[in-house]
Amino acid sequence: MKLCFLVEEHYRHDGMPNEVIRQLQSWGHQVDVLRPGGSLLRMTEAVRAGSHDAWVLKTVSGGPGLTLLEAAASAGLTTVNDARSIRRVRDKALAAAIGRSRGLPVPPTYAAARPELLAELPASEYPLVVKPADGSSGRAVHLVASPDRMAAMAPELAREGLLIAQPYVANSGIDLKVYCVDGEFYATERCSPLHPELGVRERRVPLPAEVAAIAGQVGAVYGLDLYGVDVLLGPDGPVVVDVNDFPSFRQVPDAVARVARAVLGLAGGGRAPVPAPVHVPATAGESA
Incomplete structure (x- = not known):
């Protein structure tokens, strides 16, 4: 396959997506990398029908990469994730309005x-x-x-x-981050940015069934395939406080290969029907 990754300068040296790019290349796929924040782009020529099998975005929220991805989508090209879905979650005000209207537990x-x-x-x-x-x-x-x-x-x-x-939703100061890769869900816990004094090291943890169901609903509501969900465990139950369209996938086992395979699957067949959540449990060592 021939793929185009849009990578902002902020992620120029990050493992995600650079290791995914190298993995795809090692499997024999051609991957072009555009850096929309550091390049002069001839927009009328950058997107051409048939030039790539799929376009993949890894950029900061306010960066120009999403504009280029939307241009690719408007030309009928496959994007990972869907460009309209990314727009829905990049604007947190819009994401909150959509999520709450569709029954997600959003404050x-x-x-x-x-x-x-x-x-x-x-x-x-x-x-x-x-x-x-x-x-x-x-x-x-x-x-x-x-x-x-x-x-x-x-x-x-x-x-x-x-x-x-x-x-503010009263909580322990520890965020639960749920990653979705190809219909499988992985949970990690980490220190909330509001409570850095806790010094909690990020680690994989068991995923409660109620949170797994919410994470699956998030994908359906926003139309995402590869994504992360930030959840607080409040006094009245889980609360969704953020959704990311292409997160770091930290602590996901064999994350690089899993994400690379998911990109190829989406590039080859477009968006699959929303699967039922499949929770991949942490091992005893990972949740300790």
């Missing part, structure tokens, strides 16, 4: 173009988690305790563009 979410608009929220909604609508990798995620603190942070938040705010 109530407010959006504001300017931080001073968040002053309209009553004190009863605090503490609030505030972050950029186009954020990624835990960037600029803030736990804001009170309206006074929100006012004090306004100059800092003003640099982040569209903001979302969600009432």
